[in-house]
Amino acid sequence: MVRRGVVLLLVVLTAAGCTTAPAAGPARDAGSSASRGPADPVPGARRGGTLVTVQTMDFLHLDPQRQYVTNSNAVDQLIVRTLTMLKNDPNTGREVLVGDLATDAGTDVDHDGRTWRYTLKTGVRYEDGTAVTAADVAYGVARSFAPELSDGPQYVQRWLTGRTDPSTAYAGPYHGGRAVPPGVTVSGRTITFHLASPHPDFPYAASLGTTAPLPRSRDHGAAAVDARPFSTGPYKVASYDRGKRLKLVRNRYWDPATDAVRHDYFDSFVTEIGPDGAAQTRRLVADRGTDRYAVSIDGVPPAMASTVLDDRALRSRQLTGFWPFVTYLNINTTRVTSRAVRQAVNYAVDKAAYVRATGGPARGEVATTLLSPTVLGYRRYDAYPTPGGRGDPAKARQLLGDARPALRYAYPDTAAGRAGARAVIASLRRAGFRITPAPLDPSDYYARISRPDNPYDLYPGSWGADWPTGSTVLPPLFSGTASTDGNSWTYLDERAVDDRIDAISAEPTARAAGDWADLDRDIMRQYAPCVPLAYVKTLSLTGSRVHGVFQSGTSGSPLFYDAWLG
Structure with a gap:
């Protein structure tokens, strides 16, 4: 799927x-x-008028x-x-x-x-x-x-x-x-x-x-x-x-x-299809002609974000908000079987460095949970707290003892993928891990990590809820069934987790919201199958004559059904 x-x-x-x-x-x-x-x-x-959207x-x-x-x-x-x-x-x-x-x-x-x-x-x-x-x-x-x-x-x-x-x-x-x-x-x-x-x-x-x-x-x-x-x-x-x-x-x-x-x-x-994010941003900043009635879909590239954010004249035209996505550093639990090692990975990773490397605060926010802030019932907690999200290599080394685990780190071979990998790998090495980088072709990245027998120990991935409850996040990512049908990246297969998922899935939505949040916390504390890295955010621009477009944290896109042109 x-x-x-x-x-x-x-x-x-x-x-x-x-x-x-x-x-x-x-x-x-x-x-x-x-x-x-x-x-x-x-x-x-x-x-009246024509609303224009521009995407690559x-x-x-x-x-x-x-x-x-x-x-x-x-x-x-x-x-x-x-x-x-x-x-x-x-x-x-x-x-x-x-x-x-x-x-x-x-x-x-x-x-x-x-x-x-x-x-x-x-x-x-x-x-x-x-x-x-x-x-x-x-x-x-x-x-x-x-x-x-x-x-x-x-x-x-x-x-x-x-x-x-x-x-x-x-x-x-x-x-x-x-x-x-x-x-x-x-x-x-x-x-x-x-x-x-x-x-x-x-x-x-x-x-x-x-x-x-x-x-x-x-x-x-x-x-x-x-x-x-x-x-x-x-x-x-x-x-x-x-x-x-x-x-x-x-x-x-x-x-x-x-x-x-x-x-x-x-x-x-x-x-209009074709212009990349940088071209879209330049056009929307200039705000000329039909671009006054336009919306940029692909967002402001990280290199241009600070310029856009610092320009007070653009503030009323910014579309900002959380996307329904969380980026995780997934741990292949079939290869990294020690919970202590997985917990050490959580303490070791410098999440703040990852966010800076992939766009800074205009790109995302340090994550500590499996569920996004856009999900009903979301509660923030931190199972592996570190100062400012910068990692705690001493705590990681304490969990590892004399061990220096050798791990293969796969990532999509893109500019952002390489930047994120450098930040995470450096923090893991400071904690004593021996890391072998494995850059992968982005066109088949997910195909390669979505196999239980993949040869990698760590790899990033982003997941967005299909609707704003935990039922479209925790079951597809962490159930035993997901680990066998290609939907999981951690391949966690724990009967206790499956039983909780089955029970919560049958509950009324309002009651289930809090129980999904509890399960989120318990999965991280008891099994540490991944490292939540970032709550993904977005920044786009509209033309000066566009009104009523809003960034939906549920759908992850600007929505147009209230839009009008002035």
């Missing part, structure tokens, strides 16, 4: 950021009132069942709607889960997390004026099972079938399967999901593109949907020249009365 943290590692390693403290985290909608449209007006907002690389996918990368998600939010959606509250900075296509965030039918029912709002239409049906949502979920689309999110499919490879139970309509997937029933405007086991977080999973509707008659194949998703949102695709330019225009059949989240203030939306 493609994960945002994997896909974006190379972006993360070259992005920069700064921030204020995050909000406490998102919450579930308590009822249907917050799901009703229209969305509250944005103070001062005007209609093309979208990996726009097909909602297939897209799994933050910049694609931000654009898809303008084009397609899903059963639920996270809604930003500008007064509190919190993001609340609400019904999008559905009248609310979902009904737990039997109060056990196994059966989830959604009723669609009336008046939701496609770009051709036809009504969205519950059967269309079921078909969208059905096509997400197709092996051709397996690089999209797989939560709903796995939970419906109870299999880690759901296509072995049902391969979708492209391969002769029914238009309604197993575990899904449709009745009028209602769609019900019957899961193989309890998943109280299902309403969050329902906010992913997996639940975007599509009439079977409009599915002309994966490539066609990827080039032009069939719109239910306020905008539709007007043209898409891959690798160069995407243009969206208003969908006249979108009814704001049905939408609690989005606005359609700008007339059109254009993505």
Whole structure:
């Protein structure tokens, strides 16, 4: 399964950021009132103009069942709607889960997390004026099972079938399967999901593109949907020249009365593809012509961050905040079997030096936890405290005794990867470790470390939560199942951890939030399978005529549904 943290590692390693403290985290909608449209007006907002975004690389996918990368998600939010959606509250900075296509965030039918029912709002239409049906949502979920689309999110499919490879139970309509997937029933405007086991977080999973509707008659194949998703949102695709330019225009059949989240203030939306982060930053600083209406997507490069941050004239145009990513120094527990050695690694690493080497405080903040500050229930602790996060070689040597462990340190052979490696390796050597560097081609870096038999002891990696709870961080990274299906980098396989994960996964989301935080702390204290290095931050710029764009700590991208041009 493609994960945002994997896909974006190379972006993360070259992005920069700064921030204020995050909000406490998102919450579930308590009822249907917050799901009703229209969305509250944005103070001062005007209609008209073209909002421009500038990014280096093309979208990996726009097909909602297939897209799994933050910049694609931000654009898809303008084009397609899903059963639920996270809604930003500008007064509190919190993001609340609400019904999008559905009248609310979902009904737990039997109060056990196994059966989830959604009723669609009336008046939701496609770009051709036809009504969205519950059967269309079921078909969208059905096509997400197709092996051709397996690089999209797989939560709903796995939970419906109870299999880690759901296509072995049902391969979708492209391969002769029914238009309604197993575990899904449709009745009028209602769609019900019957899961193989309890998943109280299902309403969050329902906010992913997996639940975007599509009439079977409009599915002309994966490539066609990827080039032009069939719109239910306020905008539709007007043209898409891959690798160069995407243009969206208003969908006249979108009814704001049905939408609690989005606005359609700008007339059109254009993505320009090609300029790198430095070029984007220079253009946004200059603020001329159409760049006054633009947003930089790739962020300010570390070398330019201090210049941007020190320019008071740019402060009102900075998009800053935590991303939902944490960068870890993973320890291969199948090779480094001694807990004392792993604890010594935690004490030895100079995290502050790592942050400085990879961009400084505008790039990230020293991390001490497995969960990001953007996750619901996050609590800060430090299982291996050192002065200022600079490492404690004496404490590490005390744990090692007379031993001088020889460890292989792998890292992506990029500028940021090399800079981070130098800082970490130097601190490990000061504590008595014998380190052999192993630079790896960044194009297959994750493929090489995502094998239990990889020949490396230490290697960095970044992971971002798919929605803001611990359920999309700790189970995929630290369960025994993850260690065998290619989702883990530490290959921790402890029955006690698995039992805790199973128990917390079945708890109501609100109660689970604190228990995930407890498990975070206990994994680090009892097993020390990695070193949390940095909470990743971002810094981007907007043009002087752009308003209402905000940096989401949950999605990890600037979001545009409140944007307007002045």
